[in-house]
Amino acid sequence: MSSDLSALLSATFYEKGDNHRIELIHQRDRAAHRRLESLDLALYDPEGKGLREVPIDTRQEILDLGALVGTVTDASPRVMVLLDARYDARIFPYRPHHYGFLHRRGSTAAALYYAANAVLGGVPDRIGATGLNNFETYIFLRRPLAERYSVLLGNPARFSTAEAQVTSYYATERVAQPVALPPKAHVEVPLAGEHAGERLQRVEIKALFRLASYVVGRRADSGDLVLFDHLFSYHR
Amino acid sequence: MTPDAASEPLPSFLLCYCTNLTLDELRDACTHGAWPPPGKERTGKLCTGCLGDLLYCLRRFGADASSP
Numbered sequence: 150m151s152s153d154l155s156a157l158l159s160a161t162f163y164e165k166g167d168n169h170r171i172e173l174i175h176q177r178d179r180a181a182h183r184r185l186e187s188l189d190l191a192l193y194d195p196e197g198k199g200l201r202e203v204p205i206d207t208r209q210e211i212l213d214l215g216a217l218v219g220t221v222t223d224a225s226p227r228v229m230v231l232l233d234a235r236y237d238a239r240i241f242p243y244r245p246h247h248y249g250f251l252h253r254r255g256s257t258a259a260a261l262y263y264a265a266n267a268v269l270g271g272v273p274d275r276i277g278a279t280g281l282n283n284f285e286t287y288i289f290l291r292r293p294l295a296e297r298y299s300v301l302l303g304n305p306a307r308f309s310t311a312e313a314q315v316t317s318y319y320a321t322e323r324v325a326q327p328v329a330l331p332p333k334a335h336v337e338v339p340l341a342g343e344h345a346g347e348r349l350q351r352v353e354i355k356a357l358f359r360l361a362s363y364v365v366g367r368r369a370d371s372g373d374l375v376l377f378d379h380l381f382s383y384h385r
Numbered sequence: 386m387t388p389d390a391a392s393e394p395l396p397s398f399l400l401c402y403c404t405n406l407t408l409d410e411l412r413d414a415c416t417h418g419a420w421p422p423p424g425k426e427r428t429g430k431l432c433t434g435c436l437g438d439l440l441y442c443l444r445r446f447g448a449d450a451s452s453p
Contacts, residue, residue, distance in 0.1 A: 153405075154405075155405075156399055156402040156405065157402060158402055158434070267432075268432075268434050269402040269403075269432060269434040269435060270401075270402025270403050270432055270434070271402070271403070271432065272403050272431035272432040273403065273431070283433050305434060306434075306435075306437045306438045307398070307438055308437070308438050308441040308442070309437030309438050309440065309441045310437075311437060357433075357436060357437065358429075358433045358434055358435070358436035358437050359432055359433045359434040360434075
């Protein structure tokens with residue numbers, strides 16, 4: 150494989166019972182189907198144990214994560230899915246994204262669509278990023294909360310434990326939760342909807358390096374997913 | 386870095402997805418006292434996702450990990 154290919158590692162989380170499909174990035178025009186050069190998928194349990202690695206045929210447009218995870222006999226209720234892609238920057242001049250479709254089987258909640266979290270790669274020198282501190286934030290709706298919120302965090306590193314701080318912001322108070330994740334481990338960090346009588350307004354993740362992260366909302370009564378989205382990242 | 390740590394094999398893989406730095410390239414650069422190699426100066430500083438592994442490997446290979 151050519152060494153001048155660009156690389157991108159994306160991450161998502163599959164939970165048992167979900168109909169969860171990933172649309173592989175692809176471009177089409179009249180002349181050609183333009184695809185990734187390669188894509189390898191890997192599954193990890195919450196402790197970071199590798200469950201399965203699968204080379205994906207990039208001619209495939211839709212991946213059924215349930216079918217892939219279903220082949221793992223001892224899969225945990227939640228697994229981290231890493232999508233390791235190589236692509237030609239002449240075909241994808243901007244960082245390609247995979248897109249997700251997510252719906253709990255039997256749920257009356259609407260299906261969710263999201264852009265898979267790009268964790269490693271795809272930030273060229275021209276961006277001029279200079280800061281090393283990594284912040285991500287998400288602002289919640291102001292209406293009364295009928296959902297339970299949380300943050301899903303995963304560490305894509307091979308060797309290093311990731312330390313992060315998840316801070317929930319209320320009108321005048323904030324609550325910080327430290328998280329330490331060994332390589333490939335992942336965790337769901339619950340966020341209290343209220344604290345000292347004040348409603349949850351915002352969550353912020355601070356880490357030395359970028360992690361796989363999603364903000365999640367579940368209906369308080371049924372647990373059905375109503376939110377699965379990336380946070381907004383910026384460098385200082 | 387101790388000689389034992391230097392000789393302990395690590396599998397080769399792509400370490401930095403932004404600069405295309407492989408673990409072998411990092412190891413070679415550290416072995417020859419030439420870290421960072423030309424064109425790889427921004428390793429760990431762009432998407433930042435590899436920074437933890439980069440610092441770990443720099444320490445393992447005996448480079449100055451205070452300013453990757």
